[in-house]
Amino acid sequence: MITMNFLNQTLLWGIAAISVPIIIHLLNRRRFRRVPWAAMRFLRVSVEQNQRRMKLEDWILLLLRCALVALLALLMARPMMEGLSGVPGSKVAVAIVMDNSASMGSREGEDTRLDLAREAAHAVLARSPGGSPVAVAGAFRSHEATNDHELAASRIDGISQTDRHADLLHSLEEAARSLGGQAAVEKELYLITDGHAEEWGGFAALEGRLRDIAAGITIHLVMVGSPAPGNLGISRLTPAATLPAVNQPFRIDVDVTNYGGSPMLDVPVRLLVDGQPAGEQWVIDEVKPGRSESATLYATLPAAGYHRVTVALEEDNVPFDDRRTMIMRARDNVNVLLVDGDPGAEDRESETFFLRHALVPVPVQEREAYPVKPRTVSVSGLAGEELDRYHAIVLANVADVPLSFADRLARYVEAGGGLIVFPGGNLRPESYNTLLHRKHKLLPVSLVPRDGSSGARSRTAVPTETNPLGLDGDLLAGVDFLQGVELQAGELEYRQALRYDDGTPALVESDYGQGKVFVFSSTADLEWNDFAIRPAFVPFVNRLLGGIVLNRENSLNVEAGEALRHRLDAALAGREATVYEVGDPEAIGRLTTLSEREGSAVLEFDHASRAGAYQATVEGEPTSILFAARPSLRESSLALLGVEQLGRLGDSVTVSRWGASSGGDSFGGDRKGAELWWPLLLVVIALAAIEIVLAQWFSRSK
């Protein structure tokens, strides 16, 4: 059935402009010059003879002009016939969304899926009528629609591969929204994707949302690529929470997951530091389908500063997750302030004696070269200390927290410092709870003295399931905890790192601004436990410190597509930084300006869409800042939309598979509407020509 409609209905008001020629006609009749005249009899006879003809001519011209104006208004309103095709000049509004998520980097022979998507997009463009507005978008970024198809083609070529996870439904909605603003007989939305199931969210919700999007828009789902035979990917890369020091080997835990359906045997895992192979590769004997296996690698950072630590598998057809990089900073100097609340009569009796030795677990002659530099002060000596020069502050059995110190401490931790609290017999919980828990919310828990009777029972501590510090449960099993304070949860968030065998928390951690806080429930000396003389104590203390120091580098490691926010010295605020992708000689640097926020300069960068290392050079600064993006884990799975799922999309979506043989013949083949502007324009031109000729003809002498 053929029905007529208008694409710019508002412009139909332009028909009211037919009053213009009428007004001009009437005004012209009022505009005359008066001439005294003698030969009136001849004039009157002439007028009488021509009166009817002149009136008729006036009416014809007036009607022609009114029709011309009305047709022009109709033309601007862009009339269209639904159900009619084959009218020349009909345009369609086209939106092409190319999935450029990580999975589109999968290899299909010589090409990637994104290469195939580009071919399909060019085919769509080639089948769009000339002058039709075409909007080209990637999964994460869209362009304004353009009538210039050469520009659209260059935009298609400019859609680059990312290692990000895409929410394609969101991309579809964005594209549909932009199409909604277009005036065209037909609106076509082409989503070119590999049909990676992870990118479609909950499928039940998807069907309904697609129906909403498809209102007035024809959605074409163009599938490219074929299912990958298998995929091994790095699913975890975690440095052990030890302090990365110069030339001190530290452990890196790696998980390798088999996303395919076949077992993978003898999987080598390599480590690279700053792009150079480091240590020996780890070979995993077998990774079963759907399972993960761990590898442990040891890296040594050759010099102080930031380093790229990369773990790599042999590249397979899904390459983006075969390599992962993180930035680590090797330090040659880690300052720790130990606040001793019970110095004792001699050194061995001091509250911090075991802590000092645990922090520097090397012979005396090597202490100078060892990066950790502890300094012990009493509470009274705190006033003269400049807190910002310390990486961590340990409060060991400090009775009361001075009011002024509590304020300084909160500011220090918020700016990125670390705080470790060890209780003891001197500690008065009320002071901590009032100032550090309730006032500054620095401690995530309140400290409650334990009942004496229950405190007499010996307890052991075990790592929690997450075990963020990577503590060895076996080593901890031999430690007797006789007494402690109860870490009582409040409204603040925290994570348990250790718990007692009765389930109560032994060690909690929380983030505070840019810093980190650890609260232990027992002493750092032998007063309430024998932890300090057990083998587990040294790694425990070092991992606490490592957790604090590594926390500072966390902001340098983001997921691809996630915005980087890294704090720098406040003096750098306002300077420009140039960011390059490391290892890509053709990468074009992007400029960003360091903003000022909460007393620091912040490097912000939200264009890290490829996994790997990036280098930011700040204007006037000799050393660069390294940061890394990791690929999205959700893209590693091989699950594609199945036939059954695609079938459920129903009539709202036309599904086709792109292949060299199909050539995109079906694109635009079902267009069922036509714009009438072209024939209408011909009529307008014809009427204008007739009007000109008639006006000349009528105005000649008669």
Next chain:
Amino acid sequence: MDAETRKLLDPRAIARAEALGMNARFIVEGYMAGEHKSPYRGFAIEFAQHREYSPGDDVRHLDWKVQAKTERYYIKQYEQETNFVAHLLLDGSESMKYGSGEISKLEYGKMMAACLSYLILHQRDAVALGIFDEEVREYLPRSDNRDNLFRIMDRLARFDPVGGTRIAPVLHGMASQIRRKGLVIVISDFFDDEEELLEGIQHLRFKGHEVIMMQVLDPFEIDFPFSGMVEFEGLEDIPLVRTRPSQIKKTYHHEFEAFRERLQLACERHQCHFVGLRTDQSLDEALANYLSFRKSTAG
């Protein structure tokens, strides 16, 4: 002679006319000598009448006998006049006020009348002048006194048109009043009822007068060169006409030319001479045209 009067006497026109050898006196005297065929045959020996003296008349021509009897002053006209009397009738209606350029039809007609008067008086012939619209508004009886020229000029200069046109009653009136055959020259645009006009001419011709019809037209009336929307305002209380002249130009030309042709044909039919004049035409050309005609009719 004031400025208005000077303006009416175009010395170039008169000089040019004389130079062309078109001598009115020669034509009239030619008749007297029997050398030429003339409409005034036997006229000179019959005429004798008295006319009341009017200022400017030569006192030598006073008839003292009549004065002795009646104590009134009469002029013995037979003693002074020639056989040639020209009656100049100038249309002074409002339609003659029209002029697209510097000069209106009336002004052109006044100059024409003035020049003719001068020529005729210069040849010692007599001239009578009548200015009319619907009736005769000004009249100066015939006189051959050159001093009378001043009065003719003065009347012409002073006249201002006020009324519409009705030529026929004037012509009938003149035909009845003029007792001696003569030359009647009517200067007008002749925008009047054609039948009545021709009846008037017929009447004059019946009385034996020779009639010359000088039609004075403005070039715009002939060419009708208007464009755009124009409201034409009739000069003789005719209602306004608003039109686009370009769209009726041909019809107007057709009507106008048909009128002139009818007028010329009627003149031919009644053996009177028709002279078409345009106000952008130099006056000497018009005079030459007239005198050429006179010569041809005399010959």
